[in-house]
Amino acid sequence: MAGRIRSNDPEGVRRRILDTAFEAFQAGGYHATSVQDLLRLSGLSGGALHHHFPTKKALGLAVLRERVAPAVEMTWIAPVREAASAREGIVQVLAAIRSELDRRGAVRGCPLGNMASELALADPDFRTVAAHLFAAWRSAIAAKLREDDAPGDAEALASTIVAACSGAMAQAKAAQDSAALAACANTLAQLLTSPRHDSTMIEPVPAQSRKGRRVSVSSDLAGPVQTELALE
Amino acid sequence: MAGRIRSNDPEGVRRRILDTAFEAFQAGGYHATSVQDLLRLSGLSGGALHHHFPTKKALGLAVLRERVAPAVEMTWIAPVREAASAREGIVQVLAAIRSELDRRGAVRGCPLGNMASELALADPDFRTVAAHLFAAWRSAIAAKLREDDAPGDAEALASTIVAACSGAMAQAKAAQDSAALAACANTLAQLLTSPRHDSTMIEPVPAQSRKGRRVSVSSDLAGPVQTELALE
DNA sequence: CCTAAAACAGGATGATCAACCTGTTCACGA
DNA sequence: TCGTGAACAGGTTGATCATCCTGTTTTAGG
CATH class of the missing domain: 1.10.10 (Arc Repressor Mutant, subunit A)
Known part of the structure; x- marks a missing residue:
């Protein structure tokens, strides 16, 4: 049997x-x-x-705690902690995410942002876990900013950086184009270039032409957008 | 009967x-x-x-086109267009959203961000509409930045601003606290204060207290608002 | 006044959902 | 070797899902 x-x-x-x-x-x-x-x-x-x-909810919470949390740790927290500066770390992470997305051919957004957005209001347990993950992400960047002796409020700046990165991923997901991530990386790099410590200005956009510009992304919308998962 | x-x-x-x-x-x-x-x-x-x-999908698309799109227009595009500068407009809109949230007592996130995040990958029709709405939001800010003769790439900067604002709303939703919006407003105000054009520094960190800044967005909301956005 | 079409009302339908339950197989200590 | 509980297999359950259908009321046109 x-x-x-x-x-x-x-x-x-x-x-x-x-x-x-x-x-x-x-x-x-x-x-x-x-x-x-x-x-x-x-x-x-x-x-x-x-x-x-x-229950499905128990599974969802476990995914948040045992998959999303390590993903945030591995993708953001550790690289930023070990980078030379917050600016360096953020630029490197965004570049890594961008190349990963281009290699994959489809943009699925920020894992934390996706689940948090869908479940934060649905259930207080989900919301609490998501809030803690956002806080950890924020704290890692804030710690690095303080380490760099960055001017201003490190917590507020870190909060905005996290917001910009997760928001850029949401935009990239909607557009199925990583241009928003490139724009975010450049703008944040400029924002974090302290004039008194570092005089090297980052170039606004690498391959720029004013009208009809297109951020250089190897694979645009050409690739297969849908995954093998059939979810209509 | x-x-x-x-x-x-x-x-x-x-x-x-x-x-x-x-x-x-x-x-x-x-x-x-x-x-x-x-x-x-x-x-x-x-x-x-x-x-x-x-079908439910038809209803969802109609909500995006006839409710979310006008909300973006009314909350962001029109106020920014009619503001004295991009910086002024963004700060005012964020302050208005924050007071609205505090008055309501609960944070529900960005209407566009919420629906886009959930439905962008589920259906190409939803994704296309969401992408257009993000683009309209972005363009309105970029136009104002160009009008201000802001340095750098207006499109990239606008994209990051949109990312930061929608991401801040996502964070605020997860934390059920509008602090992320305040941090975003302060950081963006500082970012948009061009040192060579304007020497006025924004106050360092009044996260919870604001000075006598006008929150006159409601008067803008009452004005004639175009409810139709260019969708496809 | 008459007719056709729009604008509903109120279920009906088959599919799908999360949860659960009984039965079977394994690891492991005694 | 036996017993006990964890680790599954596979199907069932009642509820809920989106959709659709039939019938009735209202509006509009001639």
Whole structure:
């Protein structure tokens, strides 16, 4: 009567669920993804999912805590902490994200921004976790700004930098074009160029021509926009 | 067998549907709001809704075009256009939004950002409309920046400003605190204070207290507002 | 006044949803 | 080796979903 091979690998199964859910939530959103979608995509059974995560909400919170949070840590916090300056770190991270997006061919937005936007008002638990993740992101940049002896309020500046980056990703997602990220990187680099410490002005835009300009992005809208996830 | 009073007011019914849907989509999101929720909230019948909007997607697109677009026009484009400068306009709009949020007691985020984030990847039609709305918002600020003879690339700067404002609203939504908006306003004001053209420094960090700045956006809202944006 | 079309009302429908439940298989300690 | 509980498999459940259908009222045109 054995219908399916049982690996009996709790950690592996749990990891597969979280990976599949993180991917699907980014691609189509939390509410647009059904648990049956996750079963289909992961190849697991309903019992397995229900064993590890009794409710969809528990799964969503786990995705936030165990996938989105590490993504923020790995993409933003660690690189900024280890960069020479806040300016350097931010520019490098944005460049990395941009190349990653161009390589992928589709822009899916900021993982934290996507889930926070959809779920913050829906449930206080989601909202609290999202608020903490935003705060951690902000704090990492603020700490680096203080380390740089940047003028002004580090917290307020960090808050605006986080806002600009997540907002740029939202714009890039809507336009399916990474130009907004390039603009954000250039503007922030200019903003963070302290005149008294560093006299090197960054160029406004690398390949600029006033009228009909187009930020140089290797692959524009040509690539396949849709992922393999069929979520109409 | 007349069960319900029929007003037979097509425009009014259509308006009520759109208003209810706009409100519900902001409060809970598109997918989290069922059509039965809308019927309950509006007090209308399923037949009425189906007559005006055959599908939920059609309703969602209409909300974007006929409610979100005018909101962007009224909240951002017109005030910025009529302000003394881009800097003045942006600071005033952010102050107006902040006082509106504080008065309301809850932060629901950027109407465009919310719907765009949830629906951009779900459907190309939604994505296209959202992209156009972002572009219109961006263009209005860029035009004002050029009018001010601001240094640098006006389009890139406008893109970052839009990103910062929508991102600040997303953060404020997650934190249920308008501090991110205040930080955004101060940082942008400083960014837009050109040292070579204008030596007035913005006050360092009055995050919660503001001086006697006018919040006269409401008078702008009352004026003649073009409700149709160029959509495709 | 008559007719046709628009503008609704009020369910009906099949699909899909999240949650759960019973049964089976495994790991592991005694 | 036996027992116990974790780790699944696979199907079921009642609710809810978006959509559509039939019937009735109203408006508009001739």
